Amino acid sequence: MGHEIKPFFFGLLKPKNNVNKIWLVFWLLSAVTIIEVILGIIKPESLTHNRFVGMKLLNWIFIILTIYKAYYITWAFMHMDGEKKWFRRAVVWTGVFLIMYLIFIVLVEGGYVYDIMKDSFITRDF
Amino acid sequence: MGATVAVNSGHDTSKGFGKPFGISYGKMMMWFFILSDALTFSGFIVAYGFSRFKFIQEWPIADEVFNHFPFLHGVDAPMYYVALMTFILIFSSVTMVLAVDAGHHMKKNKVITYMFLTIIGGMIFVGSQAWEWKNFINGGYGAVKTKSGSLLQFTDADGKRVPMNTFVVKTATDRVQHTASTGLWSVKEGSLSPYAMKDVITSFAARPDLRVRTQELTEAGEKTVLSREASIEKLKLGVKTIEGANLVENEYGHPLFADFFFFITGFHGFHVFSGIVINIIIFINVILGTYEKRGQYEMVEKVGLYWHFVDLVWVFVFTFFYLV
Numbered sequence: 001m002g003h004e005i006k007p008f009f010f011g012l013l014k015p016k017n018n019v020n021k022i023w024l025v026f027w028l029l030s031a032v033t034i035i036e037v038i039l040g041i042i043k044p045e046s047l048t049h050n051r052f053v054g055m056k057l058l059n060w061i062f063i064i065l066t067i068y069k070a071y072y073i074t075w076a077f078m079h080m081d082g083e084k085k086w087f088r089r090a091v092v093w094t095g096v097f098l099i100m101y102l103i104f105i106v107l108v109e110g111g112y113v114y115d116i117m118k119d120s121f122i123t124r125d126f
Numbered sequence: 127m128g129a130t131v132a133v134n135s136g137h138d139t140s141k142g143f144g145k146p147f148g149i150s151y152g153k154m155m156m157w158f159f160i161l162s163d164a165l166t167f168s169g170f171i172v173a174y175g176f177s178r179f180k181f182i183q184e185w186p187i188a189d190e191v192f193n194h195f196p197f198l199h200g201v202d203a204p205m206y207y208v209a210l211m212t213f214i215l216i217f218s219s220v221t222m223v224l225a226v227d228a229g230h231h232m233k234k235n236k237v238i239t240y241m242f243l244t245i246i247g248g249m250i251f252v253g254s255q256a257w258e259w260k261n262f263i264n265g266g267y268g269a270v271k272t273k274s275g276s277l278l279q280f281t282d283a284d285g286k287r288v289p290m291n292t293f294v295v296k297t298a299t300d301r302v303q304h305t306a307s308t309g310l311w312s313v314k315e316g317s318l319s320p321y322a323m324k325d326v327i328t329s330f331a332a333r334p335d336l337r338v339r340t341q342e343l344t345e346a347g348e349k350t351v352l353s354r355e356a357s358i359e360k361l362k363l364g365v366k367t368i369e370g371a372n373l374v375e376n377e378y379g380h381p382l383f384a385d386f387f388f389f390i391t392g393f394h395g396f397h398v399f400s401g402i403v404i405n406i407i408i409f410i411n412v413i414l415g416t417y418e419k420r421g422q423y424e425m426v427e428k429v430g431l432y433w434h435f436v437d438l439v440w441v442f443v444f445t446f447f448y449l450v
Contacts, residue, residue, distance in 0.1 A: 022227065
């Protein structure tokens with residue numbers, strides 16, 4: 001690769017060459033997956049019973065870790081870090097902003113429909 | 127990237143003005159395809175989110191749905207298998223990126239080895255998905271469906287799930303499935319319930335330790351387990367029994383869960399499958415020395431982008447179907 005290989009993960013992982021970097025990223029992604037699975041199996045009560053903006057803390061952790069993994073797959077494996085800045089933005093920003101809007105509009109609607117059906121005068125369980 | 131991006135991509139896109147963004151035509155178009163495919167997948171997953179928010183009470187708990195592991199029959203092993211599948215896919219991504227890297231250094235034999243490993247990894251993944259589907263379709267615990275379509279499941283006094291086939295005693299019945307060739311001509315019905323409702327009610331009455339669990343969520347976000355008396359009363363609402371899952375009904379929770387599961391994992395599985403096919407084509411080209419003659423392995427890089435994208439989608443599917 002033409003670009004220099006920078007340290008990552010708070011500067012703690014310093015790859016010697018490209019192949020080394022690939023393996024370090026692999027171990028990082030594996031570690032994150034293992035953390036997710038362990039959390040998913042034990043489901044600590046402090047994380048499932050507390051909420052932030054209407055969502056369980058545990059689910060926030062899962063989603064943040066997922067985006068973290070997605071970042072490494074895109075930047076390290078798909079070599080997005082080596083592309084020109086504005087090409088990267090053309091792809092990533094387009095996706096991220098459209099998806100954020102979609103999530104917002106559709107999930108708000110889903111919650112609204114649930115409320116309507118819950119508080120309506122007909123029973124749905126008979 | 128200047129040293130590694132192939133200069134000659136086979137397309138003169140800009141008639142002497144250089145390449146826009148310094149990236150070859152093929153790779154750029156692969157990126158834009160990936161962007162549009164990412165939006166397609168987000169559409170599906172957000173639609174799943176909509177249905178889940180709408181039917182939050184009836185939505186199944188993932189741990190109870192996906193709890194099988196090969197050779198561990200009857201052992202409750204939530205998520206281990208999908209975690210394994212995730213590793214397999216991430217690992218095949220690693221071998222893919224190693225193949226791309228070997229291509230940059232024009233090491234043909236290394237490219238062949240790594241691409242081969244990638245293809246094998248992809249095949250193991252698709253096979254695992256088939257196994258996952260099989261378990262999902264066959265089901266494990268069974269449930270009773272009420273007239274409104276909500277489900278009643280069975281637990282013991284401690285709230286632990288009890289499979290229906292461990293307590294329901296079948297009695298003789300002369301009820302047979304009505305096919306097009308029997309009875310009223312060309313009229314048929316779907317497959318019969320695995321257990322007759324009257325058998326379920328009598329068997330349930332004979333086992334005082336059993337309880338009925340409804341789909342309603344308690345304050346703590348768990349499904350409600352009824353008292354013994356309320357259980358017997360509730361069971362009278364049942365109209366049929368369900369075992370396993372299909373597109374119309376499933377024993378785990380709301381039917382839409384099964385629909386989205388089949389559709390989204392199926393669509394992803396189809397991407398993996400097409401990724402394998404494209405990988406095999408490029409693999410054969412590598413063996414034939416096509417890219418050696420061309421002087422660059424950019425084609426491996428392009429198929430690599432697609433393959434990583436498939437991995438990327440799986441990371442999200444894994445989160446939204448199995449974790450959250």
